[in-house]
Amino acid sequence: MTEWQQHVDALWADPDADGEQRIVRMRELADAAPHPALGAFELGGAYDSGGHEVEADVEYSRATAEGLGTVDPIRAAQMVIQHASTLRNLGRVEDAITMLRAAPAHPSIGDAPAVFLALALHSAGRSDEALRLAVETIEPALPRYNRSVRAYAAALTED
Numbered sequence: 001m002t003e004w005q006q007h008v009d010a011l012w013a014d015p016d017a018d019g020e021q022r023i024v025r026m027r028e029l030a031d032a033a034p035h036p037a038l039g040a041f042e043l044g045g046a047y048d049s050g051g052h053e054v055e056a057d058v059e060y061s062r063a064t065a066e067g068l069g070t071v072d073p074i075r076a077a078q079m080v081i082q083h084a085s086t087l088r089n090l091g092r093v094e095d096a097i098t099m100l101r102a103a104p105a106h107p108s109i110g111d112a113p114a115v116f117l118a119l120a121l122h123s124a125g126r127s128d129e130a131l132r133l134a135v136e137t138i139e140p141a142l143p144r145y146n147r148s149v150r151a152y153a154a155a156l157t158e159d
Contacts, residue, residue: 004034008042019050037066041075048086056086069104077106081116088120096120111137132156 011017011025026046033039044059060083069076080103087096097120103113114137121130135153139146 002034004029004032019046022046023050023052035066035071037063037068037071038075040066041068041072041079044079044086045082048082053086053089057083057090060086073104073106074108077104077109080104081109081112084116084120088116088123093120093124097124128156 007029008026011022011029014022017025023043023046026043030039030043033042040059040063044056044063047053047059048056060079063075063079064083068079080099084096084099084103087093087099097117100113100117100120103109103117105113114133118130118134118137121127121133132153135149135156139149139153142149
């Protein structure tokens with residue numbers, strides 16, 4: 001692990017850093033990042049966790065433009081979740097839905113894209129579709145009743 005990554009991890013783990021302090025400290029780390037996409041992603045996360053969604057959107061977009069998907073596929077997968085959640089909070093629900101539908105699969109995030117897509121669909125007033133997606137997402141983990149659960153889920157959005 002790089003020294004830079006150790007500093008980033010320590011900042012995220014610091015229970016004494018409030019949102020504003022984290023942003024200030026993360027700006028410094030972002031400037032020193034080994035790649036601009038990494039710095040933009042982490043700074044976007046700091047803005048996001050500090051309640052500054054507009055600034056988070058800018059940084060997440062910059063991370064994408066700087067090639068985060070090529071530089072760090074794990075962070076890129078995480079960023080789709082974070083960015084889409086930010087867009088939903090900004091009222092850009094359809095943009096969030098589009099982003100989440102195109103989310104790359106990665107073991108580090110598991111079924112998180114489906115969960116956040118269900119939340120976005122609910123925010124868009126598409127509650128039956130959201131519930132269907134949530135039920136279909138958890139169905140494979142059920143020890144029994146899978147066929148019934150799949151049928152009930154399908155019935156939620158039948159015309």
